[in-house]
Amino acid sequence: MKNAFLTFALALTTLFGFSQEEKGIIITVTIDNVKNDTGKVLMSLHSSETFMKGKGIQNAETKIKDGKxxxxxxxxxxxxxxxxxxxxxNENQRMDFRENGMPLESYGMSNNVMSFGPPQYDDAKFKVEDKDLEMIIRF
Known part of the structure; x- marks a missing residue:
């Protein structure tokens, strides 16, 4: 009986320990200056290895409501x-360009970097440490 109780207590403690497992950080991004509600906003979280090379570490898309x-x-x-x-x-899942190479669709980066030429990771990078983050990106 004593062994059964100890086994149960150990299983309960182990289960409780797993339920307290630490979760990662949450990053909430708001864009409130989308020029219209047509289409969707695509967003991707990148490391230096994935930046400007395709899909990010996490990718998301959402419909636009009232420009936000x-x-x-x-x-x-x-x-x-x-x-x-x-x-x-136009919901084609990619950025469209004019004949001269300029983007046809609005875009933005973390740190709200807007430069001439392709975006640079070092300008847009930020650190995730031990607290949830909220940021605003401007188009």
Whole structure:
């Protein structure tokens, strides 16, 4: 009987320990200046290895309501990241360009970096440490 009780107590303690497992950081991103409600906003969380090379570590999309979107990235591990956002008006899942190479659709980056030429990771990067983050990206 004593062994059964100890086994039960050990199992309960182990189960409780797993339920208290620490979750990653939550990053909540708001864009409140989308020029219209047509299409969707695509957003991706990138490391230096994925930035401007395709899909991010986490990717999300949402419909636009009254020129505003909110997207949340969950369970983000501590580290260094950058966020890229695109107003995909025609919903073709990519950025469209004019003949001269200029973007046709609005876009933005973490740190609200707007430079001439392609975005740079070092300008858009930010650190995720031990607290949830909220940020605003401007188009």
């Amino acid at each position: 979107v909110v997207i949340t990235f969950k369970d983000v591990a501590p580290g260094e990241y950058a966020i890229m956002a695109l107003h995909d008006e």
